[in-house]
Amino acid sequence: MVSVEKALQAxxxxxxxxxxxxxxxxxxxxxxxKEEISADRDFPxxxxxxxxxxxxDFASFKQGQKSFEIEGIQAAGxxxxxxxxxxNCIEVMTGAVLPKSANTVIRYEDVTIKNGIATINVDSLxxxxxxxxxxxxxNVGDILISENTMISAAEIGxxxxxxxxxxxVAKQPKVMIVSTGDELVGVxxxxxxxxxxxxxxxxxxxxxxxxxxxxxxAHVTDEKSVLKSKIKKYLQEYDVLLFSGAVSKGKYDFxxxxxxxxxxKKLFHKVAQRPGKPFFYGETDSCNVFGFPGNPISTFVNxxxxxxxxxxxxxxxxxxxxxxxxGEDVFFKPNLVYFLQVKLETRKGELIAFPIKGNGSGDLxxxxxxxxxxxxxxxxxxxxxxxxxxxxxxx
Amino acid sequence: MVSVEKALQAxxxxxxxxxxxxxxxxxxxxxxxKEEISADRDFPxxxxxxxxxxxxDFASFKQGQKSFEIEGIQAAGxxxxxxxxxxNCIEVMTGAVLPKSANTVIRYEDVTIKNGIATINVDSLxxxxxxxxxxxxxNVGDILISENTMISAAEIGxxxxxxxxxxxVAKQPKVMIVSTGDELVGVxxxxxxxxxxxxxxxxxxxxxxxxxxxxxxAHVTDEKSVLKSKIKKYLQEYDVLLFSGAVSKGKYDFxxxxxxxxxxKKLFHKVAQRPGKPFFYGETDSCNVFGFPGNPISTFVNxxxxxxxxxxxxxxxxxxxxxxxxGEDVFFKPNLVYFLQVKLETRKGELIAFPIKGNGSGDLxxxxxxxxxxxxxxxxxxxxxxxxxxxxxxx
Numbered sequence: 201m202v203s204v205e206k207a208l209q210a211x212x213x214x215x216x217x218x219x220x221x222x223x224x225x226x227x228x229x230x231x232x233x234k235e236e237i238s239a240d241r242d243f244p245x246x247x248x249x250x251x252x253x254x255x256x257d258f259a260s261f262k263q264g265q266k267s268f269e270i271e272g273i274q275a276a277g278x279x280x281x282x283x284x285x286x287x288n289c290i291e292v293m294t295g296a297v298l299p300k301s302a303n304t305v306i307r308y309e310d311v312t313i314k315n316g317i318a319t320i321n322v323d324s325l326x327x328x329x330x331x332x333x334x335x336x337x338x339n340v341g342d343i344l345i346s347e348n349t350m351i352s353a354a355e356i357g358x359x360x361x362x363x364x365x366x367x368x369v370a371k372q373p374k375v376m377i378v379s380t381g382d383e384l385v386g387v388x389x390x391x392x393x394x395x396x397x398x399x400x401x402x403x404x405x406x407x408x409x410x411x412x413x414x415x416x417x418a419h420v421t422d423e424k425s426v427l428k429s430k431i432k433k434y435l436q437e438y439d440v441l442l443f444s445g446a447v448s449k450g451k452y453d454f455x456x457x458x459x460x461x462x463x464x465k466k467l468f469h470k471v472a473q474r475p476g477k478p479f480f481y482g483e484t485d486s487c488n489v490f491g492f493p494g495n496p497i498s499t500f501v502n503x504x505x506x507x508x509x510x511x512x513x514x515x516x517x518x519x520x521x522x523x524x525x526x527g528e529d530v531f532f533k534p535n536l537v538y539f540l541q542v543k544l545e546t547r548k549g550e551l552i553a554f555p556i557k558g559n560g561s562g563d564l565x566x567x568x569x570x571x572x573x574x575x576x577x578x579x580x581x582x583x584x585x586x587x588x589x590x591x592x593x594x595x
Numbered sequence: 596m597v598s599v600e601k602a603l604q605a606x607x608x609x610x611x612x613x614x615x616x617x618x619x620x621x622x623x624x625x626x627x628x629k630e631e632i633s634a635d636r637d638f639p640x641x642x643x644x645x646x647x648x649x650x651x652d653f654a655s656f657k658q659g660q661k662s663f664e665i666e667g668i669q670a671a672g673x674x675x676x677x678x679x680x681x682x683n684c685i686e687v688m689t690g691a692v693l694p695k696s697a698n699t700v701i702r703y704e705d706v707t708i709k710n711g712i713a714t715i716n717v718d719s720l721x722x723x724x725x726x727x728x729x730x731x732x733x734n735v736g737d738i739l740i741s742e743n744t745m746i747s748a749a750e751i752g753x754x755x756x757x758x759x760x761x762x763x764v765a766k767q768p769k770v771m772i773v774s775t776g777d778e779l780v781g782v783x784x785x786x787x788x789x790x791x792x793x794x795x796x797x798x799x800x801x802x803x804x805x806x807x808x809x810x811x812x813a814h815v816t817d818e819k820s821v822l823k824s825k826i827k828k829y830l831q832e833y834d835v836l837l838f839s840g841a842v843s844k845g846k847y848d849f850x851x852x853x854x855x856x857x858x859x860k861k862l863f864h865k866v867a868q869r870p871g872k873p874f875f876y877g878e879t880d881s882c883n884v885f886g887f888p889g890n891p892i893s894t895f896v897n898x899x900x901x902x903x904x905x906x907x908x909x910x911x912x913x914x915x916x917x918x919x920x921x922g923e924d925v926f927f928k929p930n931l932v933y934f935l936q937v938k939l940e941t942r943k944g945e946l947i948a949f950p951i952k953g954n955g956s957g958d959l960x961x962x963x964x965x966x967x968x969x970x971x972x973x974x975x976x977x978x979x980x981x982x983x984x985x986x987x988x989x990x
Contacts, residue, residue, distance in 0.1 A: 345963055363783070387620070405751075410748065520941075
């Protein structure tokens, strides 16, 4: 049995590089950028009018002039025109180029227009007011988005602005999720008394979807020869295999044996934690194998606690560990790291984790009432309300 | 000009009911459940073995018996067998039905098996240990997931378990996102000096994708007759129209006028906030119209601050307002609610919002460096570090 720390280290030491692919920018939300995005022009690319109104030469106003004859209109999207006479003005629209020889914009709210003459109703103006100066937000060549950023709506706007209709992102791993266990029947079926429906593979599919990874699923019966031939094929065809069940001490828990016979190098089997202890982890040259225990909560927490960090490191995404305040005292005697289900609340800016007692690792329904796991270390048996510990959110 | 509070109230008073549709459960992550999900059987449905080992009659152990002849094996997925002789035992596997007449399971780790005899190596046992009793987590008919829950991986597992291969969820609104502004060119184009590329529509598409809403986009030139005929059609065909631009005071800001002529009832135009002030909001009998100002940050924040709550209330999803601690002093003089961009950090369980100064509402690139907006009220001009305010996350 290894410690949680050692297990995580082994997982993080065996990451993969899935390579890079180019995709349309609009399909890239949630993907990890694999190039630097830099400005193709200054930001803004011209002295940009930021209020609807009139543009003048500030010097004229400074000399006491309040009324300006309107020479023309500078609309957004029109070529730059020129203020011909410094005593005149030009009507300008938000987003337009500031007319040549003008430098200051007065919004319509502060102007009266009559018979082609605009009169300014305020006593003071600032030189260059309401002008978003060329290059103020950035210059051509500036790096706007760093490599290894996860794309969100904010990045999408920038990508559009700089004309990156296609971008390089990390390829996603090819994942197969395999359930075992002869007690399992399909979701559509009516189970006999001693049977239950498959559920873990679907939870795993959804947990991977959160990472924008699409996966395939299969169910294999608890027969060693069948398991062996199927897994042999999967090991060749996929980057990652996730299993749920058949890794414990049962008579039909063939997986560790089959892995061994197929040349999967065991990196650890059993971790000092609850739930999720009988977790098997191994690798071949081309495939990582996560053998999660079959209990629903065990599979769920191990996917979050091991597969997620493995994926993040594989694609070089930096993800900070989140810390929460324990909302009530917890007593836990076994010398194991305790992944305890919690409901999260923010109160006055504090993130508080309230433990919700489930009925053990088989109690799938309890996950519906919680938001995260809080990770309590095994160096203590009493955990006081108000102390802080890492959490792993799943919603 | 209305207050942010009044504007939000008007938005929330004009929600829609998009109806209900039935979809495959595995496609339902992020959707809002529109039925109650209850247990179709007890949870677990039988007395379930939770450790690999042997099952005995506790009474025999209590009378001092330590060695038990093995009568047979109860595998997971096999029909329940019976312990014929209370002095014997049956090997049992995790997930199996507890054999009839047995009541206690001892894990293999605590047993030595030799010549068909299992000898228990521990001095004390608990009656019914390692048995997950029928109905312990829930009973047939219990409500496991409430209506109006957002489906996550946790709910997916429960849906599979109870055999709900199809579920009722809220339909999503039909959304059209329209950009206006003759200065805009496509992402693939090289803009002339006075032009920029379209970006707001794509940011909006991505912000809606976060809500699992797929949307359509269009660009309409700043010509009143074209705008009018297109919008007339959109009003009939969509549940919601989102506009970016053409709602301010400019000569070509035809939208409010066009809306009026097409019978869109104005609920407000201009909100006492920065950025995003010239926001127009209106409705017809069948369509809600969000006219966001054209500046990138204005569009972005208004989508989060108004469209999101409108959507949540329309589908009856309860979303708590998140509160963060301001990370440094902020001074803001205008009598406007200030949506300030912040970078979030958790420190010792506290969620701290550090203001990042952008260059005003046109500075799209600044969104890349922040995570949320903190909402500072207009009843003050000085906001002290350490005080708490609502935030709106966008990643």
